Amino acid sequence: MSSRIIIVGGGTAGITMAAQLAKSDRDLSIVLIEPSEFHYYQPLYTLVGAGAEKVEKTKRLTKDFIPKGVQWHQGKVKAFAPENNEVILEDDQKMSYDYLIVCPGIQIDWAAIEGLPETLGKNGVCSVYGYQESATTWKILDDFKGGNAIFTAPRTPVKCGGAPQKITYLTDALLREKGIRLSSTVTFATGAKKLFAVKGFAETLEDLVRQRNINTLFNHELIKVDGDKKEATFVIKTFENKQLIRSEKKVMPFDLLHVVPPQSAPDFVKNSALAIREGKGKGWVDVDINTLQHRQFANVFALGDVANLPTGKTGAAVRKQVPIIVRNLFQLIDNQLIDKKNQYDGYSACPILTDYNHVLMAEFTYGYQPNPSVSFMDTTKPSYLMYLAKHYYLPWFYWNRMLKGKG
Ligand SMILES: Cc1cc2nc3c(=O)[nH]c(=O)nc-3n(C[C@H](O)[C@H](O)[C@H](O)COP(=O)(O)OP(=O)(O)OC[C@H]3O[C@@H](n4cnc5c(N)ncnc54)[C@H](O)[C@@H]3O)c2cc1C
Structure with a gap:
């Protein structure tokens, strides 16, 4: 049977x-x-948000990927x-x-941040965590004339933990290209304790934010957005021996706010x-x-x-x-x-776009142990080859091989 x-x-x-x-x-x-009638290739959303890819490229009909012999209950x-x-x-x-x-x-818990659902896509508030949202992000980034740009990440696990940083670095590169970086501040405010968990890649990213003058704020959790006033409220939690010893609120003005909401x-x-x-x-x-x-x-x-x-x-x-x-x-x-x-063994990979031509390909296993799949190059440095893989090869591989059970 x-x-x-x-x-x-x-x-x-x-x-x-x-x-x-x-x-x-x-x-x-x-x-x-x-x-869903549609299937989405979400890894391209950051490139869509940064204006380097068309959003339509991320979407296909689900029916075209239902394998022969499988019954789809929609x-x-x-x-x-x-x-x-x-x-x-x-x-x-x-x-x-x-x-x-x-x-x-x-599940993306948009409503866990007070005021976010009402203002997302307006008042300089955007997010690459969605199909329409990533397209709107590009409109907002393209319109940005300089000022305070804040990028957030929650304390919860998120899909693609590197994505909040990818859009930060791409925006930094965009502002430089447009000649408005000097009239802007770029801040990465995260609920996490550090920039990245995997050794080797973490040091590269720490150097990168230093060299590119990107402010980093740790243990900063976004809890409220006031789109009209252009204010973001964070809660800053201080821990000692894993015990919460202090919790304070901080309001920061913004001209551009990229939000990665909590997920569960x-x-x-x-x-x-x-x-x-x-x-x-x-x-x-x-x-x-x-x-x-x-x-x-x-x-x-x-x-x-x-x-x-x-x-x-x-x-x-x-x-x-x-x-x-x-x-x-x-x-x-x-x-x-x-x-x-x-x-x-916990294998995962996060291709971190560091600008419009480079990717830091972070591959790791459980315990956040580095686990590069290529040995002919030092993958702890951003590279053009990995950028080509991320932007062109991996989407092709996804639609033509992986979803067809061929790799
Ligand atoms: C901005 C962004 C950048 C990313 N970058 C990368 C990257 O560079 N590299 C990478 O490898 N990954 C990346 N990812 C992550 C990757 O897309 C996800 O990890 C991957 O899609 C997870 O696959 P999944 O099948 O678990 O979930 P999904 O692909 O999200 O699929 C879940 C499916 O479940 C369906 N569903 C939901 N509720 C129900 C229900 N009640 N009943 C039945 N079905 C339901 C949904 O409709 C959906 O089709 C990125 C994601 C985002 C958002």
């Missing part, structure tokens, strides 16, 4: 997973639940019932499975039995960080941005996670024990 597999979410992870499963010669019945899951091996759809219909693969991505697991995941209920990782899907198998429900796997994995949430990470789940799932179907060898 064929095994019935449900995949929740048909973004980067869901389509790649469906494609690799469909290509196997197994007897599988695969249902992909995905609401709708949303609203709840999980893993004890009954069922997912519940928006219209309360139940769908049952033998195996479940969970990958509905991450989608609400329907957070509120489910699949999520971590308390403590570290709360809300994310509770999987083993190597096998990607759920820690309580053995017939459930999760990957991509929604999974509780202590590494960068990127498409590059998804690419390494998919074949791991495919292999583990087949062992499970064959009633074998999951082989603990050669499991997911």
Whole structure:
């Protein structure tokens, strides 16, 4: 009898997973639940925001990427019932499975910043975290005549942790090109404690902000935007031995404000039995960080941005996670024990655009250990070759290879 597999979410992870499963010669019945008519290549959003790429390049029809033999259910899951091996759809219909693969991505909590939804796209306030939003970001950057430019990053995990910095460096380069850098200040205000977690790349970025006179503010969390007054309010938290000892507010005037809002697991995941209920990782899907198998429900796997994995949430990470789940799932179907060898090592990659021609290709594994995939060059320095890979090769690879289960 064929095994019935449900995949929740048909973004980067869901389509790649469906494609690799469909290509196997197994007897599988695969249902992909995905609401969106369109599929988006989000890694280009920063280049769109900086005016170096057209937004239309990031969007294709979902139907053109549904693998042969996979049934697309165009709708949303609203709840999980893993004890009954069922997912519940928006219209309360139940769908049952033998195996479940969970990958509905991450939720962008725009409203967690007071005043942001009302002013986003106006008053110099923008964000590359979305299709329309990234196009509007370019309009705002292009109109900017100089002044106080502030770029924010939250304390929460975000998809592509390097993206808040990419748009900062691209804007710095743009202002130089336009001859208005001297009449501007560029500030990167982050809720994090440091610029970057991976050694080697961190030092390069620290040198870069120093040389390019970009102010850095750490432990600065954006909590409020007043678009009319052009004021951003931050809360600054001071910790000693991981204990919060002081929390103060600071209001900063801006002419341009690029916001990366807090992000979390989608609400329907957070509120489910699949999520971590308390403590570290709360809300994310509770999987083993190597096998990607759920820690309580053995017939459930999760990957991509929604999974509780202590590494960068990127498409590059998804690419390494998919074949791991495919292999583990087949062992499970064959009633074998999951082989603990050669499991997911936390690989992720963040191509940090440092200007319109250079990329710092940060590749790393768990523990933020550097893990370059090329040995013929020093990847801790920004390079033109990596820029070409980021802007041209990787999008081609994504649409033509990865989403088709070919790499
Ligand atoms: C500005 C920006 C820059 C980035 N840069 C890079 C980069 O340079 N390199 C890189 O590798 N990665 C980058 N990323 C990150 C990358 O895009 C994500 O990590 C990747 O898309 C994660 O894949 P995913 O399948 O988990 O989530 P997604 O691709 O976001 O897909 C999730 C899918 O789930 C669906 N879904 C949501 N809710 C439900 C529901 N209730 N029921 C069913 N389906 C649902 C959604 O419609 C969506 O299609 C960037 C992202 C952004 C925003």
